[in-house]
Amino acid sequence: MAAPDPQQAADPAAVKRHPALFRAIRKRQNPRLRRTDITVTDDAAVKRAVKAASLGNAMEWFDFGIYSYLAVTIGHVFFPSGNDTTQLLSSFATFAVAFLVRPLGGMFFGPMGDKVGRKKVLALTMILMAVGT
Numbered sequence: 001m002a003a004p005d006p007q008q009a010a011d012p013a014a015v016k017r018h019p020a021l022f023r024a025i026r027k028r029q030n031p032r033l034r035r036t037d038i039t040v041t042d043d044a045a046v047k048r049a050v051k052a053a054s055l056g057n058a059m060e061w062f063d064f065g066i067y068s069y070l071a072v073t074i075g076h077v078f079f080p081s082g083n084d085t086t087q088l089l090s091s092f093a094t095f096a097v098a099f100l101v102r103p104l105g106g107m108f109f110g111p112m113g114d115k116v117g118r119k120k121v122l123a124l125t126m127i128l129m130a131v132g133t
Contacts, residue, residue: 071095072088074091075087078091
């Protein structure tokens, strides 16, 4: 189905007020839709992708939940003794770093994924996380 002619579909007064706009619309060429332009989705693949993404998200939030549940204990074990409040705040500050660094990682690795490829960047980030542990 071809797009309607903007000259016919538009208000004549609008065409007179904005002649350059309507000239540009008339000159624009919209190619016809081809069979190869249509994306066919496989329902099984979509369901599998949604399940995998949901599982990954649930595991990530489970990790954050466990960390926050054990924040007091982690503060006592890993941070200098002397003041319980300082230990707890240090533990929560470590927890907050994960949320503060996320947008920076997205700004860095997002464009890299567009240029290099998502799979390669995903593998790189997984390797970097494994090296850190």
